[in-house]
Amino acid sequence: MSVQSAIRRKTAPDIRARKNGEPVVMLTSYHAHTAALVDRYCDVILVGDSLGNVMHGFETTVPVTLEMMILQGRAVMRGSLHALVVVDMPFGSYEASKEQAFHSAARILKETHCGAVKLEGGVKMAETIAFLTERGIPVMGHIGLTPQSINTLGSFRAQGREEGSWQPIEDDARAIADAGAFSMVIEAVAEPLARKITEAVAIPTIGIGASAACDGQVLVLEDMLGLSPRAPKFVRRYGELGPAIEAAIESYARDVRSRAFPGPEHVYGMKPKG
Numbered sequence: 001m002s003v004q005s006a007i008r009r010k011t012a013p014d015i016r017a018r019k020n021g022e023p024v025v026m027l028t029s030y031h032a033h034t035a036a037l038v039d040r041y042c043d044v045i046l047v048g049d050s051l052g053n054v055m056h057g058f059e060t061t062v063p064v065t066l067e068m069m070i071l072q073g074r075a076v077m078r079g080s081l082h083a084l085v086v087v088d089m090p091f092g093s094y095e096a097s098k099e100q101a102f103h104s105a106a107r108i109l110k111e112t113h114c115g116a117v118k119l120e121g122g123v124k125m126a127e128t129i130a131f132l133t134e135r136g137i138p139v140m141g142h143i144g145l146t147p148q149s150i151n152t153l154g155s156f157r158a159q160g161r162e163e164g165s166w167q168p169i170e171d172d173a174r175a176i177a178d179a180g181a182f183s184m185v186i187e188a189v190a191e192p193l194a195r196k197i198t199e200a201v202a203i204p205t206i207g208i209g210a211s212a213a214c215d216g217q218v219l220v221l222e223d224m225l226g227l228s229p230r231a232p233k234f235v236r237r238y239g240e241l242g243p244a245i246e247a248a249i250e251s252y253a254r255d256v257r258s259r260a261f262p263g264p265e266h267v268y269g270m271k272p273k274g
């Protein structure tokens, strides 16, 4: 007997088909409850390795492990119903060989039931992307600023600031599109370059700090909600949850300290003794 869900999630081919169509809306989420909210409005939920910064307070994404990604991927899948869930492959889980990449990506798909993985890198990763897609693993690429390479880049600076430095990034975009990626994140590149790449490749480009010229946009949820102490300068804040959460915690602490905290009688209708 086959078990089929009545709810159909978006798939990698659905997102691939959005080239030159309605812009792709994508946000990160790492938890079931935020995933449920994001799921109502987004086509794609990214379980980004930025969870290393946001959830664990690491300075970079380098320390993030495959186990961390799988745990939060499972939470996001439980919380969402409609969006395509893409789980980031963390640093060290795919660069050594295409076989290593397949082993890690297969674990992500089997253990989370997500619909695709994302990995960083262009020309150098093209062979790996082809190997994965030919074996049933949809891959979202990630070019421009690739935060997992922070130790060789030296800083999180925008890429391709001068026209003379565009060619390698354009080559990266073409290489991963030709290799079979169904879409690609372009991070922190100037608008004219993002536009040129978007016009050149046949798959949707999803920008983060890469202008409205892309086929879609992604942000880290906590950055756009005003919850991150250090969000990148390009992030438009759609909320100021940090101060709202602090005000709520302050009120709670005040209530507890002044014994104004409601007891169980408040809920159960019991009369306090004495």
Ligand code: KIV
Pocket: 028, 046, 047, 048, 049, 050, 051, 088, 142, 185, 208, 218, 219, 220
């Ligand atoms: O890890 C992440 O959240 C990402 C986005 C910034 C695209 O890769």
